[in-house]
Amino acid sequence: MKQMKVDIKIGERVAEVELLERNENSVKISIDNQTYEIDALNVEPNIYSILHNNKSVDVEVQAGNKAKHYAVNIGMDNIETQVIDAEAKYQMSRGNGSGGEDDNAISSPMPGKVVKILVAEGDEVKAGAVVIIISAMKMESEYKVKQDRKIIEVCVSEGDNIDSNQPLVIVE
Amino acid sequence: MKQMKVDIKIGERVAEVELLERNENSVKISIDNQTYEIDALNVEPNIYSILHNNKSVDVEVQAGNKAKHYAVNIGMDNIETQVIDAEAKYQMSRGNGSGGEDDNAISSPMPGKVVKILVAEGDEVKAGAVVIIISAMKMESEYKVKQDRKIIEVCVSEGDNIDSNQPLVIVE
Amino acid sequence: MIKKILVANRGEIAIRVMHSCREMGITSVAVYSEADRNSKHVRMADEAYYIGPSASAESYLVIDNIIEAAKKSGADAIHPGYGFLSENATFSDRCKNEGITFIGPTSEVISIMGDKISARKKMVKAGVSVVPGTKENLVSDEDALRVVKEVGLPVMIKASAGGGGKGMRLVRTEEEIIPGVRAAKSEALAGFGDDTVYVEKFVENPHHIEFQILGDSHGNAVHLFERECSVQRRHQKVVEETPSPIMTPELQAKMGEQAVMATKAVNYVGAGTVEFLVDDDLNYYFLEMNTRLQVEHPITEQVTGIDLVRAQIEVADGKEIPFKQEDLHQQGHAIEARVYAEDPYSNFMPSPGLIQNISEPLGPGIRHDGYVYSGYTIPIHYDPMISKLIVWGANRDEAIDRMKRALYSYKLSGIKTNISFLSRIMESEDFAKGGYNTNFIAKNEDFLMAEREIDSEVEDMAIAATFLAFIDKTGIGTNSNKEDANCTENEWKAFGKRRGVMRLY
């Protein structure tokens, strides 16, 4: 048993979470110093059936787009969470943390096809300029720079099929 | 590519099967010297979508109770198959083959609960004698010996929950 | 007003009840045994309470534990489902004494209708047709001949103190009367120390037809038409349909009226079923009353449009039935097929175990009431019913064709099921014709149990797929072929790789 305590980010909140005891599906856990005794059974891959004070809830935890990011589904709620363990804290202290790497790469949150590239390597573009247009499922989306930027690299070509979160254009 | 040719048993038939070519889901295969060119795509775990002469069929192949035995589901048909590769042939030649090991162990094809054990170690029982009674889902099943036998070992106790195909009573 | 219901059951019926609770804005409370922690009814409920070890005698049948869970949860009503405590008069009474609404009839009604003799008496008094017979003891041979002639052959001679088939004799011809009565009497004397025997009409290969009824606490009662339940194996229903293929408007009106009479005779509050035996000449006889929701209630819901669980909850809550007899109509035709975890080809041996893949039928006219999921292990402790496929069609032929499609499309692997057997029932000429009775399965056994002939091309595809599964699993025929039981490549990842060609972006 290595590490039993991490931070978990949910919206703006960062909760301190600690495992106090675990015996099969009986789990004793502390969340922001509140102790929960829950019955959490992994009933299907990525799905926990949780009973807490006899309330029954299915919680699905899918891996998110980045390491240690999760998409959590409970009832009609879809919530994003992030585990911040010692390693993540170290990465963040070195500026490699979450949110950092995206700033100089333009990417699409969905897979799709490159319709048009409006910039070339070396271009200087103004804030709000459209850089690339991606289409998926009959709908086109434009991706813009938020500030004045210089284009360092264009990683894709028109007509390419792209993955979600793949770097498309690198800006300075 | 190690071994491309095996025998496959289906009912009473033992077919010689050889892989001739495979490129992604395009498969060229010989079954009893008849060549099939099929498009076989692993669409879900254990399920192949096969197109053969444009006929479309989903084939599910689940691992069976013994090594290299399979339960195959096609349409409304449920078929049992068995792969006999070099290793299996070797085992069979040494008398450890399929079907052999069950003869001196009485087991149940379904999981259940031991209701009653009617024999003890060392007993000599007559052909047709009931040895053990197993219950599952409100139904009791009696297991008998087919020939006169001596009881070598009783592996379970009354009230035990048992797995399918677990040895219950060993006979000589 | 009922705001929270504890469902004292498991499996598909617990889930069925919870559906109506959710639609009515009622909080649902599950109870579960040790074996059922991962059961879908626990996962779907708003709350769940542990009530004991796996054996139902130690959990689902323990009144104290269920009442305790109801009190802890603050449930104001208990729905018993079917089976378990659903027809237990003591339980109904206990709920009443604890101030919890029992969604079902009073203990008095359960007691009267649960006992065949008292139910028969009550029904005779209410004017309901029962199986003809007398309670007169046959002392002399002359008595025997006279009474049997009154009732009409064939008859069953039954020991008054009897049970379990002892002291019973079927008499078909006049010559058999005296020997039959004597044999029954001597068997009865030996078995029960009492040689009193009486005569009842024997209904040969009857149709088993039941009427859905509903009564409220304001004295209203209606019937929701019949269900034909003659496809039975060892007295266990397998397929049900409505309307019954042998039903006529006149017969329906008469039997419906009798069902309502039966309901009113006991001031019945709730949903129930009046079962009849019907012979080939359309004579009908009251058999028994089930004082609970039936497994096969969905076919009635499909043709009448009435949510029976909602109706149960409403009348239990003191409301009037929200419709009148004349508002009710049967529209189209519905069939239910019960899917069991069993092997029809090994004497219907139960087949609990781990469910691998499930694929449920979609599209028009199909309803599916089930409880299992991929990765779920069906426990050994309870009933082997997995789910119920219910189809609706504009007419009987369309419903049968739809059921064939539903069964064909319903894939459930990892365990043995009776899906193929059910499909055979749908394919049988005798079922298609519709005049079948409770002898159906015995009569058609050869056809129903015949091995399916496997097309040689299908066989070759089975071989091909086996071969591919074998080489894909072992890695033979690919670049990598190391295999280690404790350290194989992640199965899904491997699956993803094999499927790589399809990731087109």
Add this chain to the structure above:
Amino acid sequence: MIKKILVANRGEIAIRVMHSCREMGITSVAVYSEADRNSKHVRMADEAYYIGPSASAESYLVIDNIIEAAKKSGADAIHPGYGFLSENATFSDRCKNEGITFIGPTSEVISIMGDKISARKKMVKAGVSVVPGTKENLVSDEDALRVVKEVGLPVMIKASAGGGGKGMRLVRTEEEIIPGVRAAKSEALAGFGDDTVYVEKFVENPHHIEFQILGDSHGNAVHLFERECSVQRRHQKVVEETPSPIMTPELQAKMGEQAVMATKAVNYVGAGTVEFLVDDDLNYYFLEMNTRLQVEHPITEQVTGIDLVRAQIEVADGKEIPFKQEDLHQQGHAIEARVYAEDPYSNFMPSPGLIQNISEPLGPGIRHDGYVYSGYTIPIHYDPMISKLIVWGANRDEAIDRMKRALYSYKLSGIKTNISFLSRIMESEDFAKGGYNTNFIAKNEDFLMAEREIDSEVEDMAIAATFLAFIDKTGIGTNSNKEDANCTENEWKAFGKRRGVMRLY
């Protein structure tokens, strides 16, 4: 007689058509593009033919490829589904010339009804109400004032040569007439080199109500009542219901009669839809005719009990419609909700990708027409619709409650969906009241798009589950914690182990 049908489509509608084929004993033939080899419609069909690369312009829209597949397979009919080639006159003609039955109207009918001007003329001639207006050119200001007064405010000034919203002016008040006409004329002249403009009545926030019709080759035509389709986002229907909450028996009779008149006016053979705009005063105007099966056809099937695909196939096969207008009735209430792979909270951006877990709603009154499965990757090339949830209830309130339950129970993870948005529609007061029109989504945007408030206990359970998933995955907090990307322990085995406590035998 039709014995084999090629379905020139993909996704849920291809599967929907195949359901009826199977029930009718008709062999089904799928066609598929490169991206669709693993699509469910290919797996469910009896036969499947490859017809080209992923882009629909190179596959599903290529008439030659589809005809070639039909000829190779020996199909005697083609069902086009909706979208793709379903309203393509050339395709209908080509089928005819190749001796293949096109399950849909003739090219002539498609052409007439596909063009708004010719459709309007045909309808006016047949006596069907169209949006009032004139085709008179407004030359002078006097003309403009006179004509607008004739038609009645508000009006839309439209350029005769116009399109795409250019040369159009909405005029609400008398003062706006002359400036409006002048502006439209100058914009028309600049845009199309022609300043001809005309006047049409402007229907403010109309209700979009359509009638399902069916015609056969023997001159019979019936309507199967209306569908209310006013819940639209960017002219895309999201939720449909029948009956329409604003319908009255009188209005239904009148509009139904007009729909049948429209059908007969073009000797329509097949299933089709006559769309109307209806204002809040229940004035109705013919909008257009869809000469194909609609996405929302299931709600009509649920309340009438008619299998529309079966009916399409029968009339295409030369048979008479097997029912008369007076046989048709609406029973109960049906609602359809379209489930899309999209993120409602990021401007409805499409969200193709890998489906992880799916759990479909079960039980009474729920129909599910879909095509995806767990492990399937939704391709980027086609429509983002995943499936349609269709519910039936004895009345509108019951149907709404049932749809809420269906949406709540429908779990689909791995991609973003609009399920929560659909649920919000069901929860909105405006929908519950039922008087809504096409302005519904804009009007209720704040409510529909509001972030769901997350209960603090729910949030803590999300945190707890995240934590458990994290430690279960990495092995931290357990005895083993080695992790190797290429050689992790089999995921299902690990899952089995964690679940070990539940294997109770």
